Amino acid sequence: MISNAALTDLIxxxxxxxxxxxxxxSEWTGLGPVMEEDIAFSSxxxxxxxxxxxxYRILHENLGGEDPDRFAFMRPESxxxxxxxxEMPNGGYDFSLMRxxxxxxxxxxxxxxxQESSYxxxxxxxxxxxxxxxxxxxxANAFILQLSNASEEGYARMQTALNDTIALxxxxxxxxxxxxxxxxxxxxxxxxxxxxxxxxxxxxxxxVKASLNLPDMKTVAPVYGGRQGFHTTHLAPLLKExxxxxxxxxxxxx
Amino acid sequence: xxxxxxxxxxxxxxxxxxxxxHDDPEKLVAFEERIARGEKIEPGDWMPAEYRRQLIRLIExxxxxxxxxxxxxxxxxxxxxxxxxxxxxxxxVQDEIGHGQLLYNAAETLGKSREAMINDLLxxxxxxxxxxxxxxxxxADVTVIGFLIDAAAIxxxxxxxxxxxxxxxxxxxxxxxxxxxxxxxxxxxxxxxATGTPEQKAMLQDALNRWxxxxxxxxxPPDKTSQHSEKLxxxxxxxxxxxxxxxxxxxxxxxxxxxxxxxxxxxxxxxNPDTGRWEYTDPDWNEFFRVINGGGPCNAERLQVRxxxxxxGRWVRKALMNPTERRSLPVA
Numbered sequence: 333m334i335s336n337a338a339l340t341d342l343i344x345x346x347x348x349x350x351x352x353x354x355x356x357x358s359e360w361t362g363l364g365p366v367m368e369e370d371i372a373f374s375s376x377x378x379x380x381x382x383x384x385x386x387x388y389r390i391l392h393e394n395l396g397g398e399d400p401d402r403f404a405f406m407r408p409e410s411x412x413x414x415x416x417x418x419e420m421p422n423g424g425y426d427f428s429l430m431r432x433x434x435x436x437x438x439x440x441x442x443x444x445x446x447q448e449s450s451y452x453x454x455x456x457x458x459x460x461x462x463x464x465x466x467x468x469x470x471x472a473n474a475f476i477l478q479l480s481n482a483s484e485e486g487y488a489r490m491q492t493a494l495n496d497t498i499a500l501x502x503x504x505x506x507x508x509x510x511x512x513x514x515x516x517x518x519x520x521x522x523x524x525x526x527x528x529x530x531x532x533x534x535x536x537x538x539x540v541k542a543s544l545n546l547p548d549m550k551t552v553a554p555v556y557g558g559r560q561g562f563h564t565t566h567l568a569p570l571l572k573e574x575x576x577x578x579x580x581x582x583x584x585x586x
Numbered sequence: 587x588x589x590x591x592x593x594x595x596x597x598x599x600x601x602x603x604x605x606x607x608h609d610d611p612e613k614l615v616a617f618e619e620r621i622a623r624g625e626k627i628e629p630g631d632w633m634p635a636e637y638r639r640q641l642i643r644l645i646e647x648x649x650x651x652x653x654x655x656x657x658x659x660x661x662x663x664x665x666x667x668x669x670x671x672x673x674x675x676x677x678x679v680q681d682e683i684g685h686g687q688l689l690y691n692a693a694e695t696l697g698k699s700r701e702a703m704i705n706d707l708l709x710x711x712x713x714x715x716x717x718x719x720x721x722x723x724x725x726a727d728v729t730v731i732g733f734l735i736d737a738a739a740i741x742x743x744x745x746x747x748x749x750x751x752x753x754x755x756x757x758x759x760x761x762x763x764x765x766x767x768x769x770x771x772x773x774x775x776x777x778x779x780a781t782g783t784p785e786q787k788a789m790l791q792d793a794l795n796r797w798x799x800x801x802x803x804x805x806x807p808p809d810k811t812s813q814h815s816e817k818l819x820x821x822x823x824x825x826x827x828x829x830x831x832x833x834x835x836x837x838x839x840x841x842x843x844x845x846x847x848x849x850x851x852x853x854x855x856x857x858n859p860d861t862g863r864w865e866y867t868d869p870d871w872n873e874f875f876r877v878i879n880g881g882g883p884c885n886a887e888r889l890q891v892r893x894x895x896x897x898x899g900r901w902v903r904k905a906l907m908n909p910t911e912r913r914s915l916p917v918a
């Protein structure tokens with residue numbers, strides 16, 4: 333029997349990352365550098381938010397969690413377990429693109445591992461999302477390569493963006509002190525350390541092709557805290573905005 | 587969505603007059619015969635210069651309306667209440683940008699580049715629908731836009747889809763198909779508020795009151811004051827008169843609004859049982875011209891946002907246009 337507390341913790345972390353990353357992606361709607369990118373970011377926003385919704389539903393239907401809308405739109409900031417990477421404001425397209433690249437590869441290795449999970453709902457969900465994630469990483473890779481290789485400015489911007497995001501992205505893989513061992517032993521997933529290594533294996537060849545320098549990861553201190561409910565100053569205003577209408581009347585149907 | 591039947595012409599611009607047409611009269615006759623037979627004109631075909639100019643103007647304004655139209659609703663994506671509404675709204679606004687893309691492509695077949703069109707939008711030379719120069723103040727505004735502005739746009743686009751220029755018609759067919767889903771989601775969200783709590787109903791009524799004049803403006807000035815419509819209708823650039831489309835819209839949607847127990851801020855609004863046509867108080871047409879010439883509540887803001895996006899994205903576009911240049915790193 334897999335521990336419900338451990339599963340719940342993992343699902344909330346994954347779902348909150350998806351929700352907040354989706355929220356940030358959706359902020360590009362109407363503002364992209366070219367219309368085609370506008371459309372791409374909106375499309376990925378829908379996918380991410382859809383993933384979050386699916387995970388909150390697993391929580392609701394199998395683990396006694398709250399209704400997904402109420403859970404997403406009414407929780408206080410300290411109950412969120414997203415990583416700091418997704419909380420950061422969009423910045424320029426360079427920052428957003430690099431975050432998308434690092435996040436989507438992390439998401440992909442995670443869901444790939446869940447295809448083998450001992451937890452049945454994870455198996456089903458990860459099979460369903462496989463196709464979507466393939467396009468997200470294809471998109472990220474193509475743009476990282478194009479922008480880095482096409483001009484000096486693009487290259488400089490991509491390298492700066494990588495330098496600015498890498499420690500935050502490494503923070504995605506913050507292990508849970510309480511539940512990590514249980515989840516690995518119960519074969520729910522291979523654990524954060526294993527995912528982190530697989531992630532590096534994925535991003536490294538793309539960065540090399542783009543001539544971008546990945547900092548020595550031994551010297552990069554991952555930005556942790558999000559998984560324990562400690563957040564950047566950017567999350568609270570985001571959540572306030574997200575719940576602005578819903579919280580006018582949480583009993584009403586919208 | 588789209589800005590109705592009004593094709594803006596610069597105040598000092600040339601109005602379409604028969605004597606200004608310097609086209610080969612024989613070709614012109616053949617061209618007009620093709621249109622009369624219901625044939626579509628395709629990009630490589632001969633066409634009068636004025637037909638090309640008017641079409642570019644029409645399609646370009648339509649395209650601009652799509653991308654500017656994404657902004658008032660777009661600001662509510664991050665605030666949409668609940669997963670269902672949030673996902674539907676992102677998908678909808680994304681579609682609008684996609685429509686912009688389709689339409690810029692259609693206009694490009696007439697010889698004006700997307701870049702040139704966007705530059706004209708940013709300089710204020712080229713217009714877009716007035717309706718997007720009003721603020722979306724509450725969530726209820728999003729439902730009014732999603733239901734009624736999209737409905738009005740469909741009336742216009744269904745008519746234009748039967749026009750004479752092939753690429754525009756084909757783009758519109760696809761757009762109308764997607765718009766019918768937008769209308770459904772708008773209607774659904776609108777009804778949710780109309781049948782909701784007293785606060786939700788009040789919010790909706792307030793939004794409806796504020797949006798009624800822009801909606802009445804949507805199809806453009808009354809036929810009696812509209813210029814250069816006749817030739818455009820003969821060429822099937824313009825497919826229905828402004829008053830015709832306005833009447834069709836009122837006929838379909840006013841009863842639906844009234845049925846929900848909502849009111850409209852025009853005591854004279856009624857369908858005349860003898861003529862079968864809707865009667866209403868003329869909206870303030872001075873306001874219409876004030877807004878189209880840049881004086882609306884959000885004109886400056888909308889263009890500023892677009893300018894920001896253009897400026898911020900310049901390096902990306904430049905890098906995308908540069909597919910072959912490879913960086914080479916020093917060996918050592």
